[in-house]
Amino acid sequence: MSTNSIFQVGKHKVLLLRLEPDTFCFSSSTSRPPSLNSPPKPLLIATPSDEGEFPVLVFIHGYLLFNSFYSQLLQHVASHGFIVVAPQLYQVAGPDSRDDIKSAAETTDWLLEGLSAVLPTNVRPNLSKLGISGHSRGGKVAFALALGHANTLLKFSALMGIDPVDGMDKGKQTPPPILTYVPHSFDLKMAVLVVGSGLGEVKKNPLFPPCAPKGVNHEDFFNECCSPAWHFVAKDYGHLDMLDDETKGIRGRASYCLCKNGKEREPMRRFVGGVVVAFMKAYLEGDSRELAALKDDPEIAPVVLRNVDFL
Template identity: 50%
Template sequence: MGTNVFEKGSYLVESLSVKSSESKPILIVTPTEEGEYPVLLFFHGFLITDSAYSKLLHLISSHGYILVAPQLSTSIFTSGNEEVKSAAGITNWLVSSLGTILSSNNFKSVPNLNKVALAGHSRGGRNAFALALGYGGSLTLKFSVLIGIDPVAGLSKCLQMEPKILTYNPKSFNIGIPVAVLGTGLGIESKCCGLMPACAPEGVNHDEFFDECKPPRWHFLVKDFGHMDMLDDSSKKLSSCICKSNGGDWEPFRKCLAGILVAIMRACLDDVKEDIQVIVNNPSVSPTPIDVQYEEE
């Protein structure tokens, strides 16, 4: 048995740039075909624009999902607490505004807000976890699955950003929904012979996030790629100067991440588990080598 999640999906998709009630820029990627679609709320990494993930978001959306990627911050002075508060505000904004925005821009796609996944990359992954743990306050939207893509909680175990969510106690997160954590093999490596810090430092990266999650939980390690190698090619030069990078073609990594996210969402939003079972049982189906752990409830 195989899976099609690592290839481009059958839906044509388009993107739309809008602003939230807080005047935060938001990138929406949606199928153009009429229908009702699950939603993925995606938070960007530190000082990365939401548009830098365009290829990854389009791949995911082509499988029949509406992607919402807000720009939480563009400044080094924005605190972690501020970002989580903004993330909560945008989450609540989705309930009242997403469907109206799509229809007013002549899209025939309708968001199914009973099927919503929450995800983020790097600092955005940490923000997604903080939101799911309740640090943003009361939410009017319920998430069905949480996905962290190489999440990072700070510079080191002693230098967590606020709010400090890592407890260093196994299975301590009280999230109440399935969680998937994806890590990169090169994220822990520093640049320039150690003169620059690693972009996903030990003690605050994907390993610790996964360790603190309760089952059901998945852990995927994409061994041959770096912390920012899923970004669009236009960001390659800048990102490879900051983080350890594969240095080659990043498309297999984007296909790998998109496929894993689609498989997880099919399992958790639609109870279609065949794709994720194929990946867990036979990781070699991935476009690039991965290690997989899965623990049931």
Template identity: 55%
Template sequence: MTSSARFVAFLAYYYCLLLFTMASAGDVFDHGRHGTSLAQVQEAKTTRCSRASVAGPPKPLLVAAPCDAGEYPVVVFLHGYLANNYFYSQLLQHVASHGFIVIGPQLYSFSGPDTTGEINSAAAVIDWLADGLSSSLPPDVRPNLTAVSISGHSRGGKVAFALALGHAKTSLPLAALIAVDPVDGTGLGNQTPPPILTYKETPLHVPAPIMVIGTGLGELPRNFLCPPCAPLGVSHAAFYHECAAPACHLVARDYGHTDMMDDVTTGAKGLATRAVCKSGEARAPMRRFVGGAMVAFLKKWVEGRPEWLDGIRERPEVAPVVLSVVEFRDE
């Protein structure tokens, strides 16, 4: 083969490899190959004779799972401040369609500034999974509980960090941590207890890989009456700054703090998700991005398949939103 022929063959190979990388990276932003089920699981009821019951979880759950028989990794997703877990049903099903069981506990209906109760409740849910989750899944669907991944949005992202840092002990090892536009208070110097950000040079030593997803509009007020939903200094950039490797940071430029929620969020709380936070034009692209980024990260660090996350890193334009930040802190 002549040198020119070898060069042409190399270009063809590189072009095919590039197309494969773009396609595989983009695949995670679409619904996966699995059909999904979505089930509500009621919390355990106490009786006069017993203070607790193993029949149900310690908090109500929304469980998204593949319909196909098999064993799948488990992800716990923690809702944002004063939100309902079912506001994320489309996001949870997106992740589940790619081969994950996603558990969304309803940690509370109303809560004050202290997140200690939420941290303890989330830990109790994780401890319940080993004994109780299998009965809440479709037939022949089995959870792989050798480790569990923890994710959360807004204040739920702070709670996810708190769990990973050992603010409450859990019985299952941590596989990965994903914080979606996490918030640690109402502003710099006004963290909600217990504070997570330290503002020190020493990084937060989480015993697992970390993904931080941010929004470009979350740090901006919707109007002069509503403060930012993810204030500067206590939001995604501050969290990523304190993360030890391995970690990554992706920011959707034109989307807001609640734009990964369902298209329709009902009730007073649902209306507030649109009325209080500055938002982008439509939720579907942001939801596809968040779901796909979560899947790509979990595929790498839970299943040992890095090609989807590597594809996003090399070709961020495959994402359904414009990314203003693409940062990776390697091991």
């Protein structure tokens, strides 16, 4: 496989399943009857449809965003042989993310009994190869879960923060604070990928703060990681540029005007999808070729990279 292929759609056909607590509503049907074990939160699941056993990724959406806004990104990752489970943690929320962390932990525990029952009969999740990822405030939640702010029955083996944010700025962290501002203080016992946006720390207009301000953004999260940790920053792209090309509704329209954006979303989304695939292949499947090649030659990425760091 050439490294460029991680930035393209993979070889697996993908089903996108929507699952609600207490009821089972799918965008695509499965041949297996629904499980009686209902998920704690609405789920969007992107899964390969062809036969096989696949690692699993739990993906946490950003603040006041919908999991459906990440449909294209989730399908990109799934097409390379991963099952992606994206809960909708809330519809409306305040600054405190402790309930988010609790809900993410409950969703993770649900995987043990619930996930296999809602997948196609020929698709098997490998929960011994489990990753956790999140975007923006969801990245903070992913770090919190990996750091043990809530207990889970399953063990994560890889952590991915996609432009993670821990508050409005340094000194104004939202509860619970995750950053300690002590270098290499995160005792994670797993590999970490941190993806940053070069424009995330730039104001879109004077009425709103930057979406990923200095002091609480990807740089700070990476600085507190221990080896092995990877840090990639897309120079000319913004905090929401990994979302779907079209995000509908009031919140979807707001995603175009609240944050400084790049010219288009597609390159950033392909980059995020590709680097997540490369990272999971390396740390969940033991194949580091694509990740090493990207480190050695950043120009193969579909975006210009400002930083490529490795601990």
